[in-house]
Amino acid sequence: MFAYFGNLKVAVRLAAVFALIVGLLAVVSITAFVKINNINRSIDQIVNDRYLKVRWAFDLRDGINEQIKYLRGMAIDINNAAGNEKRFGQMEVAVKETKEALDKIAARQVTEGGKKKIKAVDDARQVFDTSRTELMALIRAGKGDAANEYVLRKITDAQNNYLALARAFADSQSSQLSAEGAKAVEDGAMAIKVTLACSAVAVLASIILGYLMARSIVKPLTEAVRVAENVASGDLTTRIEPHSKDETGQLMQALRKMNDNLVNIVSGVRRGTDSIATASGEIASGNLDLSARTEQQAGSLEETASAMEEMTSTVRQNADNARQANQMAASASQIALQGGEIVGRVVSTMEEINQSSRKIVDIIGVIDGIAFQTNILALNAAVEAARAGEQGRGFAVVATEVRSLAQRSAAAAKEIKALIDDSVAKVEGGSHLVAEAGTTMEQVVNSVRNVTDIVAEISAASAEQSSGIEEINRAVTQMDEGTQQNAALVEQAAAAANAMQEQAADLAKAISIFKLADTEMTKSSAPVMAQAPLQPQPQPIRKPATTMPKARTVTAPARPAVSAPAAPALKGPARIDDDAWETF
Incomplete structure (x- = not known):
């Protein structure tokens, strides 16, 4: 049972002890409450019932x-x-x-027996009252002999019965009063006995359980203090065996885990310090080699930057030429558009001239018709004048002149018509030529527009190419600067590796204060030869020949991570001596 009690949680044990003590106190309190309540009830019964009934019974x-x-x-x-x-x-x-006392007693009766007793007394009272009334009537009448005879023979039995019942009731009430008082005294004595007994049990249980509780807590805590002192002094060989499952047992279990983890950590650190010393020497050598290659890469990037600068100048010149060609093509396109508009107006003018010539031809045709009609009319007039003889001679002369004029007008009209027809034909030919010239000019305008668009595209492409080349040039310059910085960082890493090698030796010396078991000492006793620290040789860092404006950040594709062999992790920042940085 004690083993089971020891495996309980401290809180549960404390709760159980307090619950037991509280239970005993509760028993004491409940017993005292019950008995005191009984005493109070008895006193109340005595004062407010038994005593009154006894007093009224005696009354x-x-x-x-x-x-x-x-x-x-x-x-x-x-x-x-x-x-x-x-x-x-x-x-x-x-x-x-007497009647009032009897009524008060009857009003207080609650039991059937008490009610029966009071009824018997009341019946005896009624009989006695009847006899008393008759006797008092005889006395009032002055009948002395009859009254004495009545007293001796009739009223004596009634008064004796009445008085006997009253005395018996008074005696019963007095007995009940005494019994109630004795009960109160008995309850008080019982309350004192139970209180003393439970208090003694509670005190004894508190002492015993307190001792057991303190012993179950103090002993494991003492063992835990001893283990903690051994660990603090560097002794990790202590064997820790928990004997319970409570909080103290959990504390011992945690101390055992802590001791085991410290043993593993110290063993791992001892094994890792030698590995760190060797690895730091190799890292320093590799960093020096990497520094040399980084310097070579920086020189190559510097040459690349110079070549990119020349290419940038050439591309910028091409972009300027393309921009000028674009401007000239735009000007030629504008002139061609103006020529096309002028040719269009010439075509319209030739068309109007052609229409006017056609109208003139029509007018000449009308004039020719009029001359022909005039000639016929003059011929008819001459014929009529010849018929008239001498009277028509003058008219015939006039008709001859009119006919002559009509013939001359017809001849002139024919010549003008011939000239106008020739002019109309030439105008039509010129109109066709001008129309063809307008079509050709439109083709020229379209061709010039296409050439302008192509030259504009070439100019835009050249500008973009120039901007891209400049960005590439800036990126190469930044790469050159970054490579030179990387070279410096690699040399710093070599110095840090040397410092880490020295700190590994200091760490091995620092953890040598811990004392391990024989098995752990065997695991970590294999020495690892450490290489001598390598002194980094600084290389001259070349600066770029031309300082370029800062370019936009160029995101390079992520390179796959190169996995390195795992090494024991050491917490805390490494302290690098000032002597290790003097080479910089």
């Missing part, structure tokens, strides 16, 4: 005795009218008080 008994005393006095002193009148008043008071 009832005393009232009956008073009535009997007054009746006997009136019967004996029957001739004393004044004294009996006083006794009559006293009798009424006694009867009233």
